[in-house]
Amino acid sequence: MEEVKAYIESGILELYVLGQLNAQESSEVEAMANKHPEVSAELAAIELALEAYALENAIAPSNALEDKILAQFTTTAPVTTSAPEPKVVPLYEGQKDGTVRTLRYALIACSILLVLSLGALFSAHKDLSQANEQIATLSLDKEKFASTVSKLEFDKSGMENRIAMTETDEWATVKLAGVKDSPKAKMLVYWNKKDKSILINYVAMDLPKTDQAHEYQLWALVDGKPVSLGVFSSTDNAKEAVKQMETIEKAQAFAVTIEPMGGSQNPTMEKMVVMGGVTI
Known part of the structure; x- marks a missing residue:
């Protein structure tokens, strides 16, 4: 009517x-x-x-x-x-x-x-x-207001997760710093000491932008060899503030490279953006 x-x-x-x-x-x-x-x-x-x-x-x-x-x-x-x-x-x-x-x-x-x-x-x-x-x-x-509200909710979720991680001994926080070609880049990886699960927090990262043909890939260095823990998109395309990656029993370090969509079998070393050693 x-x-x-x-x-x-x-x-x-x-x-x-x-x-x-x-x-x-x-x-x-x-x-x-x-x-x-x-x-x-x-x-x-x-x-x-x-x-x-x-x-x-x-x-x-x-x-x-x-x-x-x-x-x-x-x-x-x-x-x-x-x-x-x-x-x-x-x-x-x-x-x-x-x-x-x-x-x-x-x-x-x-x-x-x-x-x-x-x-x-x-x-x-x-x-x-x-x-x-x-x-x-x-x-x-x-639409702009809805987008702003969505971004605020996204950031709020990420901050709540960061606070929760610092208040428990169950999770270890590994800091990844920028390398030579991306000195300002940074990221946090959360590693569960009990079930060995891995979480990343989009609010706790600042990585170089990727184009539509590439995405990020998280690696763990195990006994001197890189092991893929999965790929993740840029912050702009992320649906949730926190993303669970592949589990890993042990690791000496973590790193992130920029790879073609879908990931690579081996890391592209010249495309590495952050890396950090495990101290636990």
Whole structure:
């Protein structure tokens, strides 16, 4: 019902009655009228209102304009020397001039009404366009607000996890620092001492940006050999603030490299961004 109400209030029915729509738009109005009795009733009401307005606001033309219009309803034949002068016969013989005059007033009033209506509809269309622009702006602002709220919730979840990790002896925190090509990079890896599970916290990392064809891969150094603990995306694409990686029984160090999507069997050493030794 709200959709039908909005359609009626859009001003398109008035444009239809005045014949200002193209064939496709007119077909859409007729389809809506056939589907919704409210639309059909509104069309009928608009037509009656326009007719009543035209009659109530009829403006008498000036004498000169009236004579010019009435002259078009009489015909005369050219005068020749070989034929008698023709008789001028009124178009509506037997009727008073008032009948023709009333009809002319109505036609002139309709023309004026059409001009006024077009102006009003143009103004309404302009106002409607401005309203649509405001709605689009509000929608964009709503999306930005929702994105901000989502980011705050993401950061809140990550901070709560960091606090929880510092308040228990069950988890060991391994700090990974940037290497030569990425000195400002940093990251924390949480290693459970009991079940050997690995967690990473997006809020506790600052890694170089990757392109759409690459992602991060976490490695553990076990007896001098790298073991993959899985891949993870950038912070912008992360769905949760905390992500669980593959478990590892023991490790001497952890490192992160940038690899093609899906990861690599062996780390690309020149793409290493952070590394940290295990002290537990």
